[in-house]
Structures are given as structure tokens and as C-alpha cells.
Amino acid sequence: MSTQDDDGPTVELADGVEHQVAMVMDLNKCIGCQSCTVACKTLWTEGGGREYMYWNNVETKPGKGYPRNWEEKGGGFESAEQADKEDTHGERQVGELPSQEDWGRPWEFNHEEIFYDGSDESLKPQGRSPEWGPNWDEDQGAGEYPNSYYFYLPRICNHCTHPSCAEACPRKALYKREEDGIVLVDQERCRGYRYCVEGCPYNKVHFNVMKKKSEKCIFCYPRKEGEGPDDEVRPPACASECPPQLRLVGFLDDEDGPIYKLVEEYEVALRLHPEFHTEPNVYYIPPFAPPQHTENGETVDVERIPRPYLEELFGEQVHDALDTIERHRDRVRRGQDSELMELLTTKDMAKQYRLEVFE
Amino acid sequence: MSERSSAADGRRSLVAVAVALTLVTVAAVVPALVGARPANEVPVTELPDADDSLSEPTGDAWERTPAKEIALASAPSGAPNANDTSIESVSVRAAYTDERLFVRLSWDDPSRDGNVSPANATPQVNSFADAAAVQLPADAGANPGIAMGSDRTPVNVWYWSGATGGQELLAGGPGTTTPIGSVGSNASYEDGRWHVVYARNRTADAENRTSFDGDEDVRVAFAVWNGNNSERAGQKAVSEWQYLALGPGPEGPPYETILWAVAGLAIAAVVVATVVGVRRT
Ligand code: SF4
Ligand code: SF4
Numbered sequence: 001m002s003t004q005d006d007d008g009p010t011v012e013l014a015d016g017v018e019h020q021v022a023m024v025m026d027l028n029k030c031i032g033c034q035s036c037t038v039a040c041k042t043l044w045t046e047g048g049g050r051e052y053m054y055w056n057n058v059e060t061k062p063g064k065g066y067p068r069n070w071e072e073k074g075g076g077f078e079s080a081e082q083a084d085k086e087d088t089h090g091e092r093q094v095g096e097l098p099s100q101e102d103w104g105r106p107w108e109f110n111h112e113e114i115f116y117d118g119s120d121e122s123l124k125p126q127g128r129s130p131e132w133g134p135n136w137d138e139d140q141g142a143g144e145y146p147n148s149y150y151f152y153l154p155r156i157c158n159h160c161t162h163p164s165c166a167e168a169c170p171r172k173a174l175y176k177r178e179e180d181g182i183v184l185v186d187q188e189r190c191r192g193y194r195y196c197v198e199g200c201p202y203n204k205v206h207f208n209v210m211k212k213k214s215e216k217c218i219f220c221y222p223r224k225e226g227e228g229p230d231d232e233v234r235p236p237a238c239a240s241e242c243p244p245q246l247r248l249v250g251f252l253d254d255e256d257g258p259i260y261k262l263v264e265e266y267e268v269a270l271r272l273h274p275e276f277h278t279e280p281n282v283y284y285i286p287p288f289a290p291p292q293h294t295e296n297g298e299t300v301d302v303e304r305i306p307r308p309y310l311e312e313l314f315g316e317q318v319h320d321a322l323d324t325i326e327r328h329r330d331r332v333r334r335g336q337d338s339e340l341m342e343l344l345t346t347k348d349m350a351k352q353y354r355l356e357v358f359e
Numbered sequence: 360m361s362e363r364s365s366a367a368d369g370r371r372s373l374v375a376v377a378v379a380l381t382l383v384t385v386a387a388v389v390p391a392l393v394g395a396r397p398a399n400e401v402p403v404t405e406l407p408d409a410d411d412s413l414s415e416p417t418g419d420a421w422e423r424t425p426a427k428e429i430a431l432a433s434a435p436s437g438a439p440n441a442n443d444t445s446i447e448s449v450s451v452r453a454a455y456t457d458e459r460l461f462v463r464l465s466w467d468d469p470s471r472d473g474n475v476s477p478a479n480a481t482p483q484v485n486s487f488a489d490a491a492a493v494q495l496p497a498d499a500g501a502n503p504g505i506a507m508g509s510d511r512t513p514v515n516v517w518y519w520s521g522a523t524g525g526q527e528l529l530a531g532g533p534g535t536t537t538p539i540g541s542v543g544s545n546a547s548y549e550d551g552r553w554h555v556v557y558a559r560n561r562t563a564d565a566e567n568r569t570s571f572d573g574d575e576d577v578r579v580a581f582a583v584w585n586g587n588n589s590e591r592a593g594q595k596a597v598s599e600w601q602y603l604a605l606g607p608g609p610e611g612p613p614y615e616t617i618l619w620a621v622a623g624l625a626i627a628a629v630v631v632a633t634v635v636g637v638r639r640t
Contacts, residue, residue: 052484094439097589100483170438170534170592191536193592194485195439207484212522 020181022252026285029246032152036238049210051106055217066134067102076201076276089277095198104133151287157204157217158280168199201276235353250354270314403453413461416547416554424452436593444596446583472586473521487586488522494580495569517542576606
């Protein structure tokens with residue numbers, strides 16, 4: 001744990017990690033367009049056994065997600081209290097391996113027939129009719145008319161400070177890079193045991209049946225390293241392709257960066273399911289929704305998205321976070337300055353993506 | 360009863376007596392042979408010209424080798440569900456030709472898991488292949504720890520899986536297996552039973568590969584994974600160390616066997632002489 005004074009970072013990084021890449025996603029901006037999903041898919045997971053994989057997925061909440069019911073499959077660590085410890089977490093928990101049906105099978109469509117052979121059939125998946133897939137319950141949400149609600153939750157691997165995927169692997173084939181804390185699968189060491197898949201409580205490791213190895217989000221590290229044709233450092237594709245630009249990318253320990261401020265100073269960027277105790281480095285600004293309405297359209301002072309549900313997702317800290325954001329919104333409404341609102345609404349790419357600060 | 364037929368009868372009963380006596384002799388000698396063999400020995404049969412047949416999991420030559428049934432138990436390991444293994448024993452046969460050593464493992468497994476058959480549908484992301492392994496000290500004379508050896512006494516592992524076929528691995532402790540090549544392997548699944556043959560040159564052509572060209576016994580251990588039970592990595596059924604009886608053997612020359620054979624033949628001769636004598640009087 002590197003907690004240093006004055007000149008060094010004051011955030012907790014994993015042992016032996018110099019800096020930690022991080023992402024903040026503002027859930028109030030997500031329109032569920034799946035541009036991020038497609039950007040990631042075309043870049044990394046198009047073929048060769050990766051058809052069913054979505055390193056980036058966007059699911060509708062409340063909803064069962066991808067893979068189906070991932071929140072109930074276990075993994076991660078028990079809490080420090082459970083373990084009767086002062087430290088951050090206790091023993092690793094063994095999770096459950098999702099089935100092919102839970103992930104959803106990749107579907108073949110009749111594109112060929114429709115586009116080239118002049119068939120007037122409708123476009124539909126071929127073969128066995130699908131029973132589940134990523135974001136299968138899109139826009140379903142919860143609640144009763146006129147107060148139904150839902151929001152979108154984009155997910156990538158959290159490049160956790162305590163990655164239980166790595167701890168689950170008996171061969172230490174998953175590792176956290178020293179220079180930036182990105183969690184990778186060493187394809188040479190992996191023997192396809194899939195303990196990482198069941199060990200990650202976010203189910204963000206996938207198994208490639210053709211390669212017989214595990215594969216996962218690599219935080220677009222070649223883009224981050226300027227490995228592209230123009231040698232430019234770029235943020236992950238999911239971030240740069242997002243139309244409403246809701247992702248901030250940088251280092252958690254960059255004290256002048258927006259991520260540090262949102263996470264450490266204002267404490268409005270929260271970890272998803274902190275109770276898994278892997279300490280994710282992807283953070284979320286929790287969603288607001290308009291207040292509830294009566295049958296005849298009058299506004300009532302009741303929150304549309306029930307707080308207990310948000311608490312289930314983001315932990316107790318969600319209350320303070322929402323209150324802080326509300327306070328700062330008010331300030332802006334009253335014509336005052338708010339650095340926080342500035343950070344959340346910036347359109348300055350240089351502020352949004354700060355990947356070269358530690359070069 | 361005519362003279363002729365009574366003479367024929369006499370010959371017939373002599374033959375019967377001889378057969379019975381042979382059985383008695385065999386019954387006396389065989390237990391001695393088996394009894395002289397220590398419990399953890401895997402006999403190795405020399406079959407100089409049987410290369411092709413031994414390469415086949417159910418080749419005829421295997422019928423000329425004795426089978427050794429070896430008990431398996433869950434390997435102590437940190438793997439989740441390490442105690443949940445389902446294969447209780449493996450039948451092992453071994454043979455060698457001038458060039459190669461063959462080891463065949465056979466075990467019952469009602470479900471066949473792996474994509475060995477082309478007709479098999481796409482394997483699922485949460486299905487595991489059946490697998491089996493032969494563990495040997497990398498240095499034939501060494502005595503490594505049973506759990507994948509250690510960095511000072513590495514082991515060679517011949518690993519076969521229904522999904523990927525044969526692999527030769529080097530390990531220096533749990534979680535350290537590294538592929539160092541492929542070992543010849545051939546598998547067949549018949550009537551709910553796997554037969555897997557591993558074949559390798561007796562002479563090692565590289566460092567850290569077990570050599571079988573000396574006349575010493577070589578330690579060997581076995582592991583079987585049942586894919587249907589999600590067995591993989593440390594969740595496996597394993598044997599204790601056995602040894603491939605390639606050397607002269609700890610019991611030395613088979614005096615006991617020779618003595619029993621001589622004694623058996625002597626008893627047989629006395630009985631035959633007595634029977635013949637009695638019939639003549
Ligand atoms: S989200 Fe899962 S896969 Fe990613 S680092 Fe954390 S535990 Fe590992
Ligand atoms: S691209 Fe942006 S807005 Fe579209 S689904 Fe992804 S995160 Fe949401």
C-alpha cells in the first residue's frame with residue numbers, strides 16, 4: 001500500500017504499482033447507444049472464439065446484466081469485518097462459473113440472403129432461437145407507470161487494486177502491470193482453468209474456447225502507449241467513441257486530474273459493488289432521475305430511482321455523493337461557481353483524458 | 360469294455376491328471392511371482408517388434424502386458440473443490456521396444472468430455488475436457504516431491520487432454536507447469552472407458568526430459584481429471600509414486616519363483632509316477 005506524504009500520491013495503490021490508470025463514467029449521460037460496445041468489439045473481440053465476448057458491455061439497470069445475474073455469482077473477497085481484520089478485506093470467495101446460456105450465444109444473421117441474394121425475409125437470428133443475450137432486458141427497468149425507471153450501466157474490467165481474478169489463478173497467469181496497474185492475462189501462462197472467470201465478481205474475464213485461454217479488457221493499452229499508426233496516445237476506444245463523452249480517463253494518483261478530484265476530494269465518483277472488496281479503479285457518478293409524478297402529472301417530492309437500489313449498487317457512500325452533487329447543482333443554478341460541475345461538464349479533451357502526465 | 364477302449368480311457372485320464380497337475384503347478388508358481396512383486400511396481404514388458412500395435416490404445420500387443428490397477432485419491436491442493444474428484448482408480452500397462460517406451464492408462468468415465476470427435480458440438484465456455492497425466496522425475500534417478508516436484512527436483516509431465524491431445528510439460532512445483540514439447544499420445548473411448556497411450560523415445564534428446572535408456576527403475580505417478588465434474592488444475596485424482604520396473608528389480612534374481620517351479624514340477628512328477636504305478640498294479 002503506498003500512502004505517501006507531501007510529494008507522493010495520497011491514494012492507495014496496489015503494492016508494487018507505480019501509478020494506477022482509472023476511469024470515471026457519469027451515468028447521467030449514458031444514452032445506451034452501445035457505441036462503446038461496438039468500438040471495443042470491432043477493435044478486440046470480433047472473431048476467433050471471441051464472438052460472445054463483450055469486454056465493454058452496457059446493461060440496463062435494474063436488470064440481470066451480462067452475464068445473466070452476474071451480481072449473484074460470487075467471487076471477490078469477504079469484508080474485513082467478516083474476516084475480523086483491520087485491513088481492507090478478508091479471504092477470497094469462490095464464485096460460480098457462468099454458463100454459455102448466461103453469457104448469451106453469438107447469433108448468426110441472414111445478412112447474406114437479405115443484402116445479396118434478394119431474399120425478402122426479415123432480418124433475424126438463424127438457428128436456435130435466442131433465449132438470452134447481453135442487455136436482453138434492455139429498457140425494461142422497474143417501477144410502475146408513471147414512475148417506472150431505468151438507467152444504463154456501461155461496464156469494463158475495473159483493473160482492481162486487489163484483483164481477485166489474479167489471486168484466483170493458481171498459475172499467476174493474471175497480473176497487474178507495474179507501470180499503470182492494468183490487469184492482463186499472460187497468454188503463455190494461461191492453461192484455461194477459468195478460476196479467474198469465477199473469481200472476478202464482475203465477471204469481466206472471458207474464456208476463449210478456441211484458444212483455450214482466458215481473455216479480458218486490456219484498457220486499450222496499445223492506444224494508451226501510442227502504438228497506433230500515428231504514434232499518438234489515445235484513450236481507450238470505449239471512451240473516445242462515446243457520443244456524450246461521459247468517460248474521464250487518467251491516473252487515480254494524478255492529483256491535478258479530474259479523477260483524483262472526483263474520487264478523493266469530492267467523493268462523488270463511486271465504486272460499483274464495493275462490497276466485493278476488489279477495489280475497482282473504474283468509478284461511477286450515480287444517476288439522478290426526475291422526481292416521481294402522480295397519475296395526473298403532478299410532481300411529487302419522491303426520488304424516482306429508489307435510494308436503496310442505488311445503495312445496493314454503489315454502497316452507502318451514494319447518499320453523500322448524491323447530496324454533494326445536488327448542492328453543487330444548486331450553486332450553479334444560483335449563478336455561483338462550482339469546480340465539481342465544471343469537472344462533470346467539461347468538453348475539453350485535454351482535461352478529460354490525461355494519460356501523458358506520468359510519461 | 361474292450362481292451363482298446365480301456366487303454367484309451369487310461370490315456371485320457373493320464374492327460375486329465377497332467378492338466379490338473381499343470382494347473383496346480385501354475386497355481387503354486389503364479390501367486391509366488393505376483394507375491395514377489397512389490398505393491399507399487401508397474402511391470403514393463405519388452406515387446407521389440409510391437410511399435411505399431413502399442414501405439415494403438417487397444418492394440419493387440421497390450422494383451423501381452425500385465426495390467427496394474429492403481430488407486431487414486433483427491434490431490435491435496437488449494438484449488439476450490441479440491442476434494443471433489445470422481446475417478447477412483449486407473450489401470451496402467453507399460454511396454455517398451457528398442458526405441459520407445461509406451462504407457463497406457465485406462466479408466467472408467469461414463470461421460471466423454473472434450474472436442475476430440477469432429478461430430479461434437481462447439482464446446483461450452485464452462486465445460487472441461489477429460490484429461491490424464493503421467494508424472495516422472497526429469498532426472499530418472501531423482502526422487503522429487505509427489506506434488507509436481509520442486510525447482511531443484513523438477514518433474515516431466517506427459518499430459519493428455521480430450522481437448523488438446525498430448526503435451527510434454529516441465530514442472531518445478533504446483534502452478535509451474537510449462538510446455539516443453541509434445542508427447543506422442545493416442546486415445547480411444549469405448550464402452551464408457553478411456554484408453555490413452557503415451558509414447559516417447561527411451562533416450563531423452565534434451566535437458567529436463569526423463570531418459571529411460573538405463574537399467575534402473577523410474578518413479579512414476581498418475582493423475583486423472585473428469586471434465587464432467589469440472590475437474591482441472593489441482594482438482595484431480597492422483598496416485599502415490601509408483602515405479603516403472605525397468606531395472607533388475609529389488610527382489611534380485613527370481614530364486615523364489617525358480618524354487619517354486621522346481622518344487623511344483625517335482626510334486627507333479629511324483630504324482631504322475633504314483634498314478635501310473637497304481638494303474639499298473
Ligand atoms: S474487474 Fe474482475 S477481471 Fe477486472 S481486475 Fe477486477 S477482478 Fe480482475
Ligand atoms: S458509447 Fe457512451 S453513451 Fe453510448 S452506451 Fe457507451 S457509455 Fe453509454
